Amino acid sequence: MQARFDIAVIGGGVVGLAVLRRFAMVGLKCVLLERGADILSGASKGNSALLHTGFDAPLRSLEIRCMRTGYKEYFNIRDKLNLPLVESSGLVVAWTPDELAALPAIVEKAHKNGVTDARQISAIELRLKEPNLAKSALGAVLVPGEHIIDAWSAPLAYAHQALAHGAAIMRSAEVTNGDFSKGIWQLQTVQGAITARIVVNAAGNYGDFVEAIARPSPFTIKPRKGQFVVFDKPAYKLARAIVLPVPTARTKGIVVFRTAFGNLAVGPTAEDQDDRELATCDREALLQLKARAIEILPALANIDVTANYSGLRPATEHKDYVIEALADRNWITIGGIRSTGLTAALGIAEYVSALYGKNFGELPKKPSKSVWTPVPNLTEDRIRPYMKGGEIICHCELVTRGEITAALDGPLPARDMGGLKRRTRATMGRCQGFYCSANIAAIAKGHFDAKP
Amino acid sequence: MPNHDVIIIGGGPTGLSAARALVDLGISDVVVLEREAEAGGIPRHCGHLGFGWQSHKRFWTGPRYAAELRKSTRFLDIRTSATVLELGNDGTVRIQNNSGISELKAKQILIATGTRETPRAARLVSGTRPQGVMNTGALQQHVYFHGNKPFSRPVIIGSEWVSFSAILTCRHLGIRPAAMIEENATISAPRPGDLVARFVFGVPVRTSTKLLNIVGRSNVEAIEIEHQNKREQIICDGVIFTGLFKPEKALLPMGELPESITLAGNVLEPLKTSGECWQQGRIAAEKIAARLL
Ligand SMILES: Cc1cc2nc3c(=O)[nH]c(=O)nc-3n(C[C@H](O)[C@H](O)[C@H](O)COP(=O)(O)OP(=O)(O)OC[C@H]3O[C@@H](n4cnc5c(N)ncnc54)[C@H](O)[C@@H]3O)c2cc1C
Ligand SMILES: Cc1cc2nc3c(=O)[nH]c(=O)nc-3n(C[C@H](O)[C@H](O)[C@H](O)COP(=O)(O)OP(=O)(O)OC[C@H]3O[C@@H](n4cnc5c(N)ncnc54)[C@H](O)[C@@H]3O)c2cc1C
Numbered sequence: 164m165q166a167r168f169d170i171a172v173i174g175g176g177v178v179g180l181a182v183l184r185r186f187a188m189v190g191l192k193c194v195l196l197e198r199g200a201d202i203l204s205g206a207s208k209g210n211s212a213l214l215h216t217g218f219d220a221p222l223r224s225l226e227i228r229c230m231r232t233g234y235k236e237y238f239n240i241r242d243k244l245n246l247p248l249v250e251s252s253g254l255v256v257a258w259t260p261d262e263l264a265a266l267p268a269i270v271e272k273a274h275k276n277g278v279t280d281a282r283q284i285s286a287i288e289l290r291l292k293e294p295n296l297a298k299s300a301l302g303a304v305l306v307p308g309e310h311i312i313d314a315w316s317a318p319l320a321y322a323h324q325a326l327a328h329g330a331a332i333m334r335s336a337e338v339t340n341g342d343f344s345k346g347i348w349q350l351q352t353v354q355g356a357i358t359a360r361i362v363v364n365a366a367g368n369y370g371d372f373v374e375a376i377a378r379p380s381p382f383t384i385k386p387r388k389g390q391f392v393v394f395d396k397p398a399y400k401l402a403r404a405i406v407l408p409v410p411t412a413r414t415k416g417i418v419v420f421r422t423a424f425g426n427l428a429v430g431p432t433a434e435d436q437d438d439r440e441l442a443t444c445d446r447e448a449l450l451q452l453k454a455r456a457i458e459i460l461p462a463l464a465n466i467d468v469t470a471n472y473s474g475l476r477p478a479t480e481h482k483d484y485v486i487e488a489l490a491d492r493n494w495i496t497i498g499g500i501r502s503t504g505l506t507a508a509l510g511i512a513e514y515v516s517a518l519y520g521k522n523f524g525e526l527p528k529k530p531s532k533s534v535w536t537p538v539p540n541l542t543e544d545r546i547r548p549y550m551k552g553g554e555i556i557c558h559c560e561l562v563t564r565g566e567i568t569a570a571l572d573g574p575l576p577a578r579d580m581g582g583l584k585r586r587t588r589a590t591m592g593r594c595q596g597f598y599c600s601a602n603i604a605a606i607a608k609g610h611f612d613a614k615p
Numbered sequence: 616m617p618n619h620d621v622i623i624i625g626g627g628p629t630g631l632s633a634a635r636a637l638v639d640l641g642i643s644d645v646v647v648l649e650r651e652a653e654a655g656g657i658p659r660h661c662g663h664l665g666f667g668w669q670s671h672k673r674f675w676t677g678p679r680y681a682a683e684l685r686k687s688t689r690f691l692d693i694r695t696s697a698t699v700l701e702l703g704n705d706g707t708v709r710i711q712n713n714s715g716i717s718e719l720k721a722k723q724i725l726i727a728t729g730t731r732e733t734p735r736a737a738r739l740v741s742g743t744r745p746q747g748v749m750n751t752g753a754l755q756q757h758v759y760f761h762g763n764k765p766f767s768r769p770v771i772i773g774s775e776w777v778s779f780s781a782i783l784t785c786r787h788l789g790i791r792p793a794a795m796i797e798e799n800a801t802i803s804a805p806r807p808g809d810l811v812a813r814f815v816f817g818v819p820v821r822t823s824t825k826l827l828n829i830v831g832r833s834n835v836e837a838i839e840i841e842h843q844n845k846r847e848q849i850i851c852d853g854v855i856f857t858g859l860f861k862p863e864k865a866l867l868p869m870g871e872l873p874e875s876i877t878l879a880g881n882v883l884e885p886l887k888t889s890g891e892c893w894q895q896g897r898i899a900a901e902k903i904a905a906r907l908l
Contacts, residue, residue, distance in 0.1 A: 441743055441832065442743075443742055444739075444740075444741060444744070446739050450739060467737060468736065468737045471736050471739065549711055550715065550716055552711075552713050552714045553713060554652070554696055554713060555698050558698065561700075593737075593865070595734035595735065596753050597734060597753050600757075601757040601763065602756065605760070605761045605763075
């Protein structure tokens with residue numbers, strides 16, 4: 164039987180999309196199969212959207228390796244794809260003498276991880292940098308390379324660039340099973356069978372279920388929920404840096420950070436759960452987050468909450484990523500990309516293409532000319548479409564009709580309201596759709612009818 | 616840049632009544648800036664009766680009232696699809712419209728940007744985040760602007776005046792609310808609102824009842840409530856968060872207001888009726904005119 168595709172990627176999160184892009188750009192015939200109505204409907208839907216240096220990642224891990232290469236490549240391709248970047252920095256702030264004593268070790272670890280510009284700063288320097296921080300801060304580690312992006316522009320850019328290189332993206336196409344024979348995979352999807360030479364499992368919180376198609380899964384996913392509270396626009400000015408706590412063994416802790424959309428957010432929590440999909444918000448946790456944020460930046464006490472959301476990290480029993488190729492099964496596993504996947508995705512894609520080379524033969528040479536598909540800018544620090552005119556539909560986030568209709572058309576149109584929000588920011592502001600949601604529903608009418 | 620006498624931000628009942636009153640007082644260089652494609656404010660989508668008594672001694676629907684307000688200001692300089700982005704401290708106003716960003720300047724500025732209901736997110740409500748959760752304002756636009764029926768058996772959270780507007784809006788398309796939920800021991804709107812809700816509209820009113828949780832994956836399936844320390848579920852397919860009005864005050868400068876800026880209508884202290892806002896618009900106009908003359 165003739166294989167239709169060289170590569171079938173299961174999962175349209177940031178990781179699957181980066182891998183798809185990588186393989187499509189060398190000319191392999193690729194398809195991505197996504198269970199949701201739209202891409203980015205799993206872990207990649209709601210995260211902190213920070214571009215991490217990896218200063219605090221486990222030493223010599225696969226994770227730090229992929230983060231470092233991913234971070235570098237993000238900067239390399241940023242202009243050509245118009246990827247967001249709000250320059251910031253990280254400040255790991257010590258609030259107690261014990262935490263202060265822990266700072267030198269954080270600097271040392273950062274240096275070992277290659278983040279050589281990380282350094283400890285005094286309480287006075289900290290105050291000069293962040294005058295709105297609570298007065299009880301005792302000192303901090305400054306990590307200049309930590310930055311703010313948004314969660315969706317980059318993966319959408321990867322998707323568009325993959326499409327421009329001939330890849331196919333199928334949505335509402337859950338993979339339910341598969342057969343491997345004579346070097347060819349036949350994957351069962353709810354939209355029929357797909358044949359491919361090599362399968363990449365990038366199924367996020369369902370990674371172990373999908374893995375079971377190829378073998379008993381070497382990992383079990385235990386989703387770890389993270390909730391966030393987002394404050395209204397005036398809060399954006401209260402802190403330039405990403406304010407991190409001194410980490411504990413279990414989590415990086417509660418972070419206060421500006422968002423690329425001009426807000427300020429606090430989160431995430433770290434709560435284990437069984438459900439792979441439902442990320443609820445819980446009043447108690449939201450109240451605690453809000454209270455913690457006010458402790459860190461007291462001026463937040465007078466600023467309204469705009470939104471809250473939560474996301475599920477695909478955590479496993481392993482500390483590190485699980486990325487491996489099964490040479491005899493034509494299968495590549497990408498599992499447990501827990502809390503750094505947005506940063507690491509391009510690095511993971513590079514690592515995976517190296518695995519391909521080692522296990523499945525040399526990759527085609529990269530064609531000399533690549534197509535670049537810049538994404539529309541959603542971030543506040545650059546020119547936004549409304550500034551050039553047009554009819555504003557979403558008043559709080561200043562989203563124009565043109566942006567909304569563009570997101571409903573094109574090679575990868577939004578397939579549900581969530582997909583439209585992620586492409587435009589519409590309804591994400593302080594009124595949460597009081598003024599515009601009905602108009603947007605009218606504009607989108609007919610676009611969300613389930614067509615695969 | 617010409618220095619107008621007055622710029623009015625917001626073309627709702629307050630802004631339009633102020634504009635008209637200013638002209639009647641002899642101030643004709645007045646510009647109204649309205650971000651929607653049509654002036655009229657909230658009444659544009661309150662398709663039920665309840666408007667016009669105080670100002671016109673009529674009993675109109677909201678859209679009719681909005682149309683009358685537009686009629687009474689039709690010769691004035693009302694610029695729609697014009698969003699005010701920012702106020703400078705020297706009387707300049709930054710505006711976005713179809714052709715981009717520009718600035719206007721005025722001696723006096725009236726902010727009449729109205730109010731909105733507190734959405735679910737700012738109330739920090741537990742649960743999933745399915746489709747079908749909205750404020751009354753959005754519901755009205757679905758129903759009266761677009762003939763959309765976003766759900767057929769929602770619950771209404773809150774019991775202010777506007778919560779009854781939500782009931783009326785539902786009835787317009789045959790939507791039958793499953794219940795009205797109020798945390799306090801009595802409803803916020805005056806009696807006999809609860810009796811009207813129950814016996815006229817068939818909507819059970821549940822006071823001393825707390826919303827705990829919204830349930831449902833892609834669409835609302837139920838809410839969980841607590842009453843006298845007992846939890847129960849109400850099956851429903853939508854949640855309407857009503858009231859808890861928040862002034863639309865993002866444009867307000869920090870600190871004390873300069874003499875050149877006045878606020879009126881619902882942006883001041885929500886929520887008043889359209890008639891009271893209309894009246895406040897006139898009073899603001901007199902104050903502004905006195906400053907100019
Ligand atoms: C609270 C939180 C904060 C975070 N903060 C950051 C941060 O600041 N910076 C950072 O770099 N990273 C951050 N992350 C991590 C990052 O979000 C994840 O690592 C990343 O989204 C994982 O992407 P993924 O593609 O592996 O998984 P997913 O996004 O879950 O993608 C997997 C996809 O596979 C699909 N799928 C599942 N089963 C099937 C099937 N059988 N058939 C077809 N499709 C299927 C799913 O629907 C899903 O869309 C954070 C994560 C969370 C939850
Ligand atoms: C659901 C609901 C039902 C109601 N039912 C009744 C009723 O039955 N009877 C009654 O008398 N009253 C009713 N009211 C109250 C009535 O609608 C208000 O009192 C009245 O509309 C307030 O007028 P306003 O001009 O102050 O504000 P609004 O009507 O809110 O007008 C403000 C205007 O400012 C514009 N604006 C805001 N920001 C900007 C900006 N930056 N740039 C440009 N323009 C801007 C808005 O687009 C809007 O048009 C109801 C209100 C609601 C929400």
